[in-house]
Amino acid sequence: MLEFGLILAAPSAHDEPMTDRLDWYRALLRAGNGAYGSGWLPDHLMKHDGPMLEAWTTLTFLAAEFPSYSFGHTVLCQSYRNPALLAKMAATLDYLTRGRFVMGIGAGWQADEYRAYNYPFPSAGTRIAQLAETIDILRALWTQSPATYEGEHYQVRDAYCVPQPSKPIPILVGGRRPKFMRVAAEKADIWQWDGPIERYRPPYDLLAANCAELGRDLASVRLSTSGEVYLPTDAADFPRAPSSSFMDPAQDPAGAYAGEEDWVLGPTPDDAVRGLMPLVELGVTHFTMYFWDRASMQRFADEVIPRLR
Numbered sequence: 380m381l382e383f384g385l386i387l388a389a390p391s392a393h394d395e396p397m398t399d400r401l402d403w404y405r406a407l408l409r410a411g412n413g414a415y416g417s418g419w420l421p422d423h424l425m426k427h428d429g430p431m432l433e434a435w436t437t438l439t440f441l442a443a444e445f446p447s448y449s450f451g452h453t454v455l456c457q458s459y460r461n462p463a464l465l466a467k468m469a470a471t472l473d474y475l476t477r478g479r480f481v482m483g484i485g486a487g488w489q490a491d492e493y494r495a496y497n498y499p500f501p502s503a504g505t506r507i508a509q510l511a512e513t514i515d516i517l518r519a520l521w522t523q524s525p526a527t528y529e530g531e532h533y534q535v536r537d538a539y540c541v542p543q544p545s546k547p548i549p550i551l552v553g554g555r556r557p558k559f560m561r562v563a564a565e566k567a568d569i570w571q572w573d574g575p576i577e578r579y580r581p582p583y584d585l586l587a588a589n590c591a592e593l594g595r596d597l598a599s600v601r602l603s604t605s606g607e608v609y610l611p612t613d614a615a616d617f618p619r620a621p622s623s624s625f626m627d628p629a630q631d632p633a634g635a636y637a638g639e640e641d642w643v644l645g646p647t648p649d650d651a652v653r654g655l656m657p658l659v660e661l662g663v664t665h666f667t668m669y670f671w672d673r674a675s676m677q678r679f680a681d682e683v684i685p686r687l688r
Contacts, residue, residue, distance in 0.1 A: 418445065466519075572605075
């Protein structure tokens with residue numbers, strides 16, 4: 380079954396100005412109720428000097444206010460929260476929301492953010508290894524009582540996490556590098572990367588190869604993707620060339636996003652269907668979308684989602 384979620388972010392220049400970030404998130408969730416089943420927040424602490432709400436606090440607040448949605452992050456930076464504390468936070472939120480939380484997590488990448496907030500910024504390989512240990516600790520605390528874990532980077536000794544989740548909290552991991560895809564094949568319930576199919580297919584093939592090597596059924600990993608949508612009334616308003624400024628290289632020294640451009644679906648619903656259908660045919664069933672304006676969100680719900688389903 381295909382599922383669609385809303386990425387909650389500031390509006391683009393194509394929508395009405397945002398006077399209050401919380402009010403904007405509320406407006407999106409109210410407008411999307413019924414067509415979209417989940418809300419997603421990126422995990423960033425700063426974007427230069429612009430306003431930025433801390434993602435965990437904001438998501439817990441919204442989850443209480445909008446009980447018809449499940450919620451997750453795309454994706455939490457594993458470096459920013461102690462793994463055992465994160466396990467406790469997640470178990471608590473899962474309990475309070477009666478199972479409406481998805482643990483979206485990644486290895487982290489934005490160097491200037493790490494340094495501004497005084498987090499160590501080790502190599503990409505180290506951060507991926509830390510992510511793997513974090514996932515192990517999450518599951519240990521959710522299923523063992525007490526839990527003990529001895530890793531190279533993190534340790535937990537006789538830790539209790541009560542109440543534990545009544546059923547497993549799904550773990551979504553987002554990333555695409557070869558070492559990362561090994562972790563996804565070993566540990567993810569859901570794997571996410573951005574479209575289009577040309578960008579999605581190479582790491583998907585790595586996922587498939589790693590699953591085969593590990594003896595894991597590829598079908599046990601749910602496939603997810605993320606993209607942007609702009610369906611203007613006048614197709615001439617649609618950008619004719621993709622943005623090449625997906626990421627400032629100075630913020631991404633490891634090249635996690637090197638050479639990648641924004642993926643904007645449009646300008647018509649037909650174009651959006653053509654962009655998404657190859658991913659559906661590959662087996663993607665979970666879509667988290669950022670809409671340039673609320674009109675596009677409504678058109679997507681009315682004219683794209685029914686055709687994909």
